[in-house]
Structure formats: structure tokens, C-alpha cells
Amino acid sequence: MLGVDRIARAAALAASAGLDGLLIAPGPDLRYLTGYSPLSAAERLMVLVVRPGEEPVFVLPSFERGDAPDGLRYVEWVDGEDPYSAATKLLGAGRYAVSDATWALHVLGLQAAAADASLVSMSAGLPLLRAVKDADELARMARAGAAVDAAFGALLDVPFAGRTERDVGEELTGLLREHGHDSVDFIIVGSGPNGANPHHGVSDRVIAEGDMVVLDFGGFVAGYGSDTTRTVHVGEASDEHQRVHDVVRQAQQVGVEAVRPGVACQDVDRGVRAHIVAAGYGEYFTHRTGHGIGVETHEQPYIVEGSTQPLEPGMCFSIEPGIYLPRQFGVRIEDIVAVTDDGVRRLNESPRELLVVG
Ligand code: ZN
Numbered sequence: 001m002l003g004v005d006r007i008a009r010a011a012a013l014a015a016s017a018g019l020d021g022l023l024i025a026p027g028p029d030l031r032y033l034t035g036y037s038p039l040s041a042a043e044r045l046m047v048l049v050v051r052p053g054e055e056p057v058f059v060l061p062s063f064e065r066g067d068a069p070d071g072l073r074y075v076e077w078v079d080g081e082d083p084y085s086a087a088t089k090l091l092g093a094g095r096y097a098v099s100d101a102t103w104a105l106h107v108l109g110l111q112a113a114a115a116d117a118s119l120v121s122m123s124a125g126l127p128l129l130r131a132v133k134d135a136d137e138l139a140r141m142a143r144a145g146a147a148v149d150a151a152f153g154a155l156l157d158v159p160f161a162g163r164t165e166r167d168v169g170e171e172l173t174g175l176l177r178e179h180g181h182d183s184v185d186f187i188i189v190g191s192g193p194n195g196a197n198p199h200h201g202v203s204d205r206v207i208a209e210g211d212m213v214v215l216d217f218g219g220f221v222a223g224y225g226s227d228t229t230r231t232v233h234v235g236e237a238s239d240e241h242q243r244v245h246d247v248v249r250q251a252q253q254v255g256v257e258a259v260r261p262g263v264a265c266q267d268v269d270r271g272v273r274a275h276i277v278a279a280g281y282g283e284y285f286t287h288r289t290g291h292g293i294g295v296e297t298h299e300q301p302y303i304v305e306g307s308t309q310p311l312e313p314g315m316c317f318s319i320e321p322g323i324y325l326p327r328q329f330g331v332r333i334e335d336i337v338a339v340t341d342d343g344v345r346r347l348n349e350s351p352r353e354l355l356v357v358g
């Protein structure tokens with residue numbers, strides 16, 4: 001069973017991080033470790049307790065047992081019982097990392113029941129649990145990258161001018177599914193001034209000749225995420241649109257070329273930022289350079305100032321610089337990259353020059 005290997009590895013990682021164990025509630029960490037994803041996280045406590053040198057134990061409501069994965073030891077509880085003491089009975093004194101997606105309700109319940117255990121977030125205690133992808137995961141990430149590129153290629157044939165962002169977004173949703181995505185996670189169609197908001201979704205704004213359009217989209221293929229951004233132009237680009245696009249494209253290239261094992265995350269961010277600052281647009285690059293991606297769209301490692309985390313082969317993350325000119329337009333270019341033994345591999349290969357659409 002896949003889960004047993006990953007749980008054993010997680011226990012070893014926990015031990016080397018000085019943790020006495022891991023508490024994993026439903027969410028991406030549980031999916032990663034066991035393949036199990038209950039319909040939703042909920043108010044009834046379900047938690048996988050992983051302790052180095054001990055058998056993993058899954059604490060869950062009795063009636064959830066039917067869907068839960070085989071090969072684990074179970075502690076079942078029924079409505080009316082106190083699930084927190086059932087779970088914390090399994091813990092000794094010590095320091096435990098709790099999966100980031102665990103509801104506050106459960107974290108506080110566990111902490112109150114385990115007075116001599118101290119709880120930290122997974123991000124604080126064991127940030128790299130899912131950050132280094134194995135060969136099977138890398139193959140899935142590459143599939144997701146190829147699928148999202150194919151969807152973008154097909155989108156270039158659709159008309160932009162005279163249609164709303166929402167229409168183009170719906171078209172893109174269909175293309176992602178058509179090109180192998182099991183689910184669509186997010187769609188950004190930021191035309192004209194809306195492109196200056198990095199996390200704009202879609203709106204009823206009608207796209208017009210002369211607009212820059214930021215297209216950022218992704219979803220999941222075989223459990224792993226895609227996420228890419230291209231900025232296109234409706235009709236011939238003005239000099240300013242072309243210039244800003246050139247700066248972002250070059251900055252993105254600088255970022256990709258900086259990636260190799262041993263380089264600190266913040267140094268990739270610094271290289272990209274320095275390029276944009278030198279071009280005079282530093283104050284308009286308002287977010288970090290990138291984020292890890294895998295079973296979640298945003299996960300460790302974050303390519304951000306302050307992160308001295310060295311890159312390791314198998315890490316996958318975005319390089320996505322942008323320039324956002326308020327009330328005017330935005331440009332962002334984003335590819336997912338994988339760190340290799342001696343450098344980097346891009347998982348997105350859609351054209352990066354400024355493409356003209358109709
Ligand atoms: Zn984002």
C-alpha cells in the first residue's frame with residue numbers, strides 16, 4: 001500500500017525534525033499519506049496519529065470506518081464520547097506537528113486534552129513533508145503541465161474582443177477538462193485594468209481591442225496540480241504594453257535560470273526582483289516570486305524573501321513575476337518548474353512572447 005511507505009517516511013522526517021509525532025486531519029496531508037480523502041473535513045474529529053517507532057493510528061467516528069483505507073490501526077469513537085481524549089491518550093509529552101488544514105475546533109480540542117503536548121503547525125514543524133516529489137509524482141506533475149499547455153494552445157483560437165471575461169473563463173474551464181483535467185481549481189481572466197489585480201477572478205467586463213489580458217488557470221490531473229499564466233494582447237500591442245511584457249518575460253527567465261539544488265528560495269526571488277527593479281517597475285511587483293505545487297495548488301516551498309530553505313531535487317514550484325500598473329493593466333508570466341539533480345526543468349512550455357489574440 002502506497003500509504004504505508006509514505007507514513008513511514010513521514011515518521012522518519014518527523015523524528016529528524018525533532019518532533020514526537022504528527023497529527024493529520026482530512027486534507028492534503030492525509031490525501032498524500034494515505035490516498036484517503038473523506039468528502040469533507042467536518043466537526044467530528046478524524047485524525048491520523050503518526051509517531052516515530054510506533055504503529056500509526058487513525059482516530060475516527062465508527063461510521064466512517066467503511067470508507068477509510070485498510071492497513072492502519074483504528075481507534076473508533078461514537079457520538080457522545082470525547083474524541084479528543086481518545087486521540088491524546090495516544091500521545092506522550094512532546095512536540096507534535098498538526099496538519100495545516102486541521103480545523104481550529106480540533107486543534108484547540110486536542111491542545112486542551114493534551115496538556116503536556118505542544119502543538120505546532122506542519123508549516124512550522126515539518127514544512128518539507130510534501131515538498132520533494134518522487135518519480136511517480138514528477139510524472140503526474142509533467143502530465144498536468146502538458147495538459148494545461150494544451151488547453152492554453154486551444155484557447156488562442158477563440159475570440160476575445162467583444163466577449164466578457166466570464167465567457168472566456170467558461171471556455172477555458174471547458175478546455176481544461178477537455179485536455180485531461182479531472183477538476184478545475186481556479187480561473188483568472190484579468191482584462192485591461194482588472195489585470196492589475198493579481199487575484200482578480202472573472203467579471204462581466206467586456207474585453208476590447210487594445211486590452212492586455214492576464215490568463216492564470218489550473219486544476220488537477222491524477223491528483224496533481226497545474227498552474228500557468230500567460231498575458232495576451234487583443235490586437236497589436238502598444239510600445240508600453242510590449243515593454244512591460246518584455247521586462248516580465250526576462251525576469252521570469254532570470255528566475256528559472258537561478259534554480260538549481262542548494263540555492264536558497266529567497267535568492268531566486270531576489271534575482272527576479274532585481275531585474276524588475278532595474279527596469280524601473282520594482283514597486284509594481286507586489287507579490288512573492290512563486291509557490292510550491294503538488295496535491296495542493298499553493299504549498300511549500302515558497303519562493304519568497306526571508307526563506308533560506310535550500311532547493312532540493314524533486315521540488316516543484318512556480319516562477320511567476322508580474323507587474324501591476326493600477327487602473328491600467330497587468331502582466332504576469334508563470335511556469336511550474338521542477339528542480340533536477342543539476343538544474344531545472346520547466347513543466348510548462350507554452351510560448352512566452354506576447355501573443356496577439358483576436
Ligand atoms: Zn495565487
Ligand code: ZN
Nearest residue numbers: 216217227228
Ligand atoms: Zn497561477
Ligand code: ZN
Nearest residue numbers: 227318320334
Ligand atoms: Zn501560481
